[in-house]
Amino acid sequence: MKYLFVLLLAGVTANAQMQKEQLNLMPWPQNVVVNDGNFTLTKNFKVNISGNPDSRIFGGVTRFLRRLDGRTGIFFEQGFITKLNEFPNAELQINCTKNGKIGLYEDESYSLDVKANKITINATSDLGALHGLETLLQLLQNDSKKFYFPVSQISDFPRFTWRGLMLDASRHFQPVDVVKRNLDALAAMKMNVFHWHLVDDQGWRIETKKHPKLIELASDGLYYTQEEIRNIVKYADERGILIVPEIDVPGHGSAILTAYPEIGSKVITLTGGTSEKNIQGTAISTYRIERNAGIFSPTLDPSNPKTYKILSELFDEVCPLFPGAYFHIGGDENEGKDWDANPKIQEFKKKHNLKTNHELQTYFTMQLAPMLKKHGKQLMGWEEILTKDLSKEAIVHSWRGPNEGMVAGQSLVDAVKKGYKTVLSNGFYIDLMYPVASHYLNDPMPKGADLSAEEKARILGGEATMWTELATPETFDSRVWPRTAAIAERLWSAENITDVANMRKRLESVSFRLEELGLTHIKNKAVILRNIANNQNIKSVNEFTNVCEPLKGYTRNKGGTEYQMYSPFTLFADACTPDAKDSLAFDEAVSQYLANKSADNKAKVAAFFNKWIAVNKGLVELSANAPLVQPILPLSKKLSDASQELLLVLDNKSTLKTADLKTLIEQCNTKDHADVELSVYESLKKLI
Amino acid sequence: MKYLFVLLLAGVTANAQMQKEQLNLMPWPQNVVVNDGNFTLTKNFKVNISGNPDSRIFGGVTRFLRRLDGRTGIFFEQGFITKLNEFPNAELQINCTKNGKIGLYEDESYSLDVKANKITINATSDLGALHGLETLLQLLQNDSKKFYFPVSQISDFPRFTWRGLMLDASRHFQPVDVVKRNLDALAAMKMNVFHWHLVDDQGWRIETKKHPKLIELASDGLYYTQEEIRNIVKYADERGILIVPEIDVPGHGSAILTAYPEIGSKVITLTGGTSEKNIQGTAISTYRIERNAGIFSPTLDPSNPKTYKILSELFDEVCPLFPGAYFHIGGDENEGKDWDANPKIQEFKKKHNLKTNHELQTYFTMQLAPMLKKHGKQLMGWEEILTKDLSKEAIVHSWRGPNEGMVAGQSLVDAVKKGYKTVLSNGFYIDLMYPVASHYLNDPMPKGADLSAEEKARILGGEATMWTELATPETFDSRVWPRTAAIAERLWSAENITDVANMRKRLESVSFRLEELGLTHIKNKAVILRNIANNQNIKSVNEFTNVCEPLKGYTRNKGGTEYQMYSPFTLFADACTPDAKDSLAFDEAVSQYLANKSADNKAKVAAFFNKWIAVNKGLVELSANAPLVQPILPLSKKLSDASQELLLVLDNKSTLKTADLKTLIEQCNTKDHADVELSVYESLKKLI
Structure with missing residues (x-):
């Protein structure tokens, strides 16, 4: 019996630990404990505020409710929150000891306690309570049919005041x-x-x-x-x-x-x-x-x-x-x-x-x-x-x-x-x-x-x-x-x-x-791409943003005179961001392949090359009716050329001399096109 | 020689007529004449304003320049326009006789003359000139490498003053x-x-x-x-x-x-x-x-x-x-x-x-x-x-x-x-x-x-x-x-x-x-869909919006009490719009097929059915981690079921009685799910 209990407990802990890893909290709180069980959201979900907070908490909680409602589509009954102790039996209880002052060194700590039928946020000031509400929003989980918060205890405070x-x-x-x-x-x-x-x-x-x-x-x-x-x-x-x-x-x-x-x-x-x-x-x-x-x-x-x-x-x-x-x-x-x-x-x-x-x-x-x-x-x-x-x-x-x-x-x-x-x-x-x-x-x-x-x-x-x-x-x-x-x-x-x-x-x-x-940051990328593609399908140009990053440091807008302050920024580089989406995945695929040249690992690397060849083809087609695609074609061609040859390399069918292959890949290391650089260049190099 | 001249002229006219049809002007101007030739945009493109316009024209022209610049990525040199006659030799000349008064019955007419090396907008008031600039923006064309305006003459004025x-x-x-x-x-x-x-x-x-x-x-x-x-x-x-x-x-x-x-x-x-x-x-x-x-x-x-x-x-x-x-x-x-x-x-x-x-x-x-x-x-x-x-x-x-x-x-x-x-x-x-x-x-x-x-x-x-x-x-x-x-x-x-x-x-x-x-109107649709899909791929749910329309008239929000004025509207119906994208295309495919049951025409209709079967499958997969997809599943299943049977009908392989087939399709005529209706129901009916 004793062993069974220990085993069960171990099971619970393992399950809870797994959940903690799954949480997408950011910034990560100072202390997080996750336990078994869930608080399930329903239409009747209500919030109550008590203590001595600044009145900013009312707007803060109203916004919290609307965001949670928008995410879940539950249509909560509670509307605008304007006073203390409106619903003493509400599922979410927020208590603040004092009015928070905007400035440095204010107490911004909070504790958040989620039980299966009650959630409590305690904070010294309403500023801490607002932080607690953000953490609660980040705690939201779902299965296929419902939204819930995992039973958990969080206590939190900032490391720096600025x-x-x-x-x-x-x-x-x-x-x-x-x-x-x-x-x-x-x-x-x-x-x-x-x-x-x-x-x-x-x-x-x-x-x-x-x-x-x-x-x-x-x-x-x-x-x-x-x-x-x-x-x-x-x-x-x-x-x-x-x-x-x-x-x-x-x-x-x-x-x-x-x-x-x-x-x-x-x-x-x-x-x-x-x-x-x-x-x-x-x-x-x-x-x-x-x-x-x-x-x-x-x-x-x-x-x-x-x-x-x-x-x-x-x-x-x-x-x-x-x-x-x-x-x-x-x-x-x-x-x-x-x-x-x-x-x-x-x-x-x-x-x-x-x-x-x-x-x-x-x-x-x-x-x-x-x-x-x-x-x-x-x-x-x-x-x-x-x-x-x-x-x-x-x-x-x-x-x-x-x-x-x-x-x-x-x-x-x-x-x-x-x-x-x-x-x-x-x-x-x-x-x-x-x-x-x-x-x-x-x-x-x-x-x-x-x-x-x-x-x-x-x-x-x-x-x-x-x-x-x-x-x-x-x-x-x-x-x-x-x-x-x-x-x-x-x-x-x-x-x-x-x-x-x-x-x-x-x-x-x-x-x-x-x-x-x-x-x-997400939706305006598509706006830029639609303009670049001249209202044609943005698939190719979007996929190319996954391997391109804007020039870094002070290398874009050379001498500060290429673009004026009233210039629009609706170019390909403006749709790209650091940490291009495919770079890391490709680098991992390359590393895995180099560690173990299995058919599976080879196929993963090859899939990228095939995608990039298709992207270049797609961009060429797009460019027939989209002048703004032209500046990126030389770059997509370079990646496509390198990809084609590297596919042969993967199959040991390349007839290129190593020096020529190096040259081909080196061509991908350019900053001469469309104010971007290829984010996969370093990973490509690893393959030769 | 005489005949050749006539033929050449006919060729020009035919070409010009074709261009006129291609223009996406809206509202369509009162008079449009398109001729051969183009005005090509370059970095040096400049605007000059003369006459006696209200100063609102300066902001209007500056915004015009920025929009044209954003679209074309040309990076014009001209920045903020603040006075008359800044560039007497500018390619675009705008002349207004008088200061426009905001209100009814003001003269809002304009004429726009695009020549191969010069564009002129003449208007009584700056209000007309602003309209002319909007028409000019709509005139913009491109080939694979450059942007241009077709040589044309437009004279225009409104039919109604309100x-x-x-x-x-x-x-x-x-x-x-x-x-x-x-x-x-x-x-x-x-x-x-x-x-x-x-x-x-x-x-x-x-x-x-x-x-x-x-x-x-x-x-x-x-x-x-x-x-x-x-x-x-x-x-x-x-x-x-x-x-x-x-x-x-x-x-x-x-x-x-x-x-x-x-x-x-x-x-x-x-x-x-x-x-x-x-x-x-x-x-x-x-x-x-x-x-x-x-x-x-x-x-x-x-x-x-x-x-x-x-x-x-x-x-x-x-x-x-x-x-x-x-x-x-x-x-x-x-x-x-x-x-x-x-x-x-x-x-x-x-x-x-x-x-x-x-x-x-x-x-x-x-x-x-x-x-x-x-x-x-x-x-x-x-x-x-x-x-x-x-x-x-x-x-x-x-x-x-x-x-x-x-x-x-x-x-x-x-x-x-x-x-x-x-x-x-x-x-x-x-x-x-x-x-x-x-x-x-x-x-x-x-x-x-x-x-x-x-x-x-x-x-x-x-x-x-x-x-x-x-x-x-x-x-x-x-x-x-x-x-x-x-x-x-x-x-x-x-x-x-x-x-x-x-x-x-x-x-x-x-x-x-x-x-x-x-x-x-375009970009926020994707925002709603990403939330519905819980940050998974939005392809299926997006494709389903192409056959769904929000309930019409006063049929959504029954009794006015289902949703409150502070409720969020982040549901599937809120991502849908009238004139769902695939309805018309499907209806045309059905009409063509019924007129001529060629293999080609059959394949076109079948392609829709296969798509909708795939959409339903995609939605079911999505729903495993997206509670907001659940309310649309009954509807997508109905369309998928009807599609599967109609694929058999197309191939004369259906074993269903006509009455049962009718019932199957009638199920697509519902307003019970997710505040939307299937926009292809009437076209489906035509197939039985």
Whole structure:
């Protein structure tokens, strides 16, 4: 009897363990226990809220119900939830001890207890309860006929307090609905910071009543009204998200200086035309909104009192729109060229004993700190603000790496050692089209560095940065998601949650579920492909996206001038994403075949080759009535040619010399076509 | 030589005629001439604007350029267009004589002349020029490598001055982005009126500062702010569209009366609980936002001075938001039940010598006219407002038909004969899921009626009405488009443009192109199907949508209580549309086979049966892990069973008695499953 009991228990445990592995939770919670049994959803399912939560919980629970309803098609009776203790006997009970404050260091923990007839979410604050509801949605399982939650206990809390996404609204303006659906996705991923990059060379995006010229001359009519900003701040608050606005100064100044050239640093020779005399008898340049991508010289003049007057007035108008405690002032990529060439600025440096441009920039930055402090805001800036005289209250945003000639994450270590709080973005540049694994394994907590507990505590977390040189409202989501979900896990979950294969499996489910929030990363791909295919069948071109990835790093849009900021991005590369779907599967097939050349393993590899030959054929047919297919034909032909020969190789029938075969495969290693690269090249090489 | 010349000319004409047939213009222009030759698009393509247009043309041309660029991937150099005569040598020249006024009777004509090296659009107003640009976009052709416009001359103008779409924002609130993308689609279809149904039993949707209770108590937090309304009005103006707002009174009053029960008509017995004593000593009811669909009794009290005070204040606040000259006050479906039961209202009728409730309603309506006139607005209402004392300035909106026990379009004839202007919506109820052909052939100009030229001139045009009992922001577009494009053609093009097959061919292209404006009618279908399939392959379920159509008329959501207004609509029926893709093709295959039982024709019919057998098999497999597939299985099984037997019939191998075969096929004539019906039933019947 004793043995039987043990066996039964073992059976239960094994079953439960299996279920835990099957769950597609992301970010993975700190503690998950799955037991036998299920809570089955029915039409009568109701929610009750008790305790002292902020009223944001009502909207949060109403949205939860609608999402669960949309997924399951059950048509719950409960409609809008507007008060506490509406249904004391409800199946889902949510209790929060206190009102959650939007900002850092708030208690975001929750516990979720699913029993066969009752579900309970307990949380200190409603922010934790909202996280718990997201976990519950991810827990949803089904068999062939019903939806249910497995009996389980989860307790959870975030590892880092700053889990952010930056959206660049300057280079390609991203309208309100893009912002809102991305806030929904952040909340679903338990992220809590939205960094809104509102000003850059390519446009000023904030309505200002005191300085309407910024909108009239420097926005192309593409900006957020103050009401829209307030509305988005409220929307974010309702989802537990802090908004950190950014006005990038003194560099990246083309847009500001288009409206206010008189506070620019550039001096030019007085030969008439585009210049005019100013009161000092020196000449000031005119500026225009930048249409290209890159680093440009327009920079605010730190020696001009009017610069500070305008900035102070802008902060007075913009700061009250954002209730959060942080304001990002950029401060990056100021090359100082215009400062060096401006005699007045040189004089100013001497007078104030500022030896380098870095010191001058710190002088500038420190003028801004009190303007922000007046509104209760702490200053944050990209790592270039980190110089010896910087106030210890500033937050240093670490971003540079090898591409900028720096050691990745070095500024983060420097910052915390010098007593600054810091946020990591190096390694989280999702606009650069690197694979998800590279971001997933990028931990804000540096491995090798010898940091004290106090220093470690200054590492607030990290932030995915989405620069929009190459992203329009139509493609923004597919550049951000699903990869940012993996970053969310890095920032929330335990340090040792690093299994890439397991993450990938869960990410697929998470990506699918993001669609229910209106994210367009899946559906807009088909839109682009339909346009490319000229409304013919998209099968071939879609299958080709499974082996193509957009050029990585800064290799697309060479020199920043190939595409303008107003260019559409409706090309094949814009339908492709990192982690092309077939690459991994093909690589596994190749590895298995090389390990064991069984007929089965050979057939699996051959199936890919046959598919790619068919894809090329399909694309050629498509191109007869689709000019946009033409640019991808050379690449699909290369893959098809290599595939044909490799089929012969598999059968030992190839008559090609090894060198010629190598050449054939080497042709697949190209970046010359359609702004994409073949993601299977490295795997192909393994076969010779 | 003479003969050769004639022959050559004939060849040119024949070729040109063929091209004209190939064009997918919609609405079809009044005059189209196509000649030999092409204007080929290149990167240098530029636009120049001259004359005296309204500044809306600059945005219009900029959007035109971006759309053309997105379609072709050419990356034009020209960015934002902000002034006249920027590029005097540009390939596309646009000239407008005058500034277009938004409203009825404006000159919207244009002429478009495409030569091999130059394109010219001449228009009286910029509104005509915007229409010309839409035609030019539809003219775009391609071969395998390039995009071009065929050399052609088009002159064009609308047949009716009122070409509208009504959006019901009350039953399911439709956010700003839904409204905006539909305005884009209207402009693309040369429609010029957006009728915005903002108030109904299910919600009040306008921010009001003087009466905040309407938002607080009667909107569920779902409403447009005044800034959003202004922003949408501007957006519409930029696209040449007049907005006609509607506040539906005195019926459909649940939402208004939820906030202001004291102006409601219902009296109840004083038994405490939900009622309270008012100053007259009679009892007033309380109300709640309606969650179901249907016609409800809550009605404003026309005998109460406070009713007029509140309405007057509301118009004072709402009218200035809308610069257009028309205001819709609803007036429909007031059943008068609460009026009959209210002694005070009965007394009021006697005192004012109002014999019927209709007369009482006219009394009510006529109190509103001066409130609107004060703001320069003409009153418009649904046809029930048409009674003998109605001011001749009012516009009568004809909507009832057999479903309401009336002769279709009778009120339109009555109205014009009595001297009223009128707009037709009967036959344009696109929410009812009828096939496109029924709307297309519904002409506002009645065929049989004996109307004078003056009377005919009072028929302003027509309006597609999209009620949203069953449409969410996710499905709204697929209920409206592409069918509304056919209505647009009815209202714009010549009366004799009625070839349904030709319309269908063009509609397919138009539907595809609407995607470039962000319309979601195609892409959101896949979203729904992915959810139904639980992220498995959607092939089978997608193919089944090709033979299923949502229940028509008022047969879905029986009694209006099956679904609530907050219910999600993510079911199979919500992915289906009228004019299911395979119905017509199957019907043609059946007709051809019955006319000629060749092996080829038989194979074509058999191919459908084999497909449907496979679809059922696929759905059964899918359902193992997709509860939302279950409700469609009985229907797919019926089609599969019939298909299997009919395959035998085709081969003369069926052993079934005719009666049994009939029963088998009759089973496909069901409305019992998943809110859809099989669109191929009638064609199946033809085979026995």
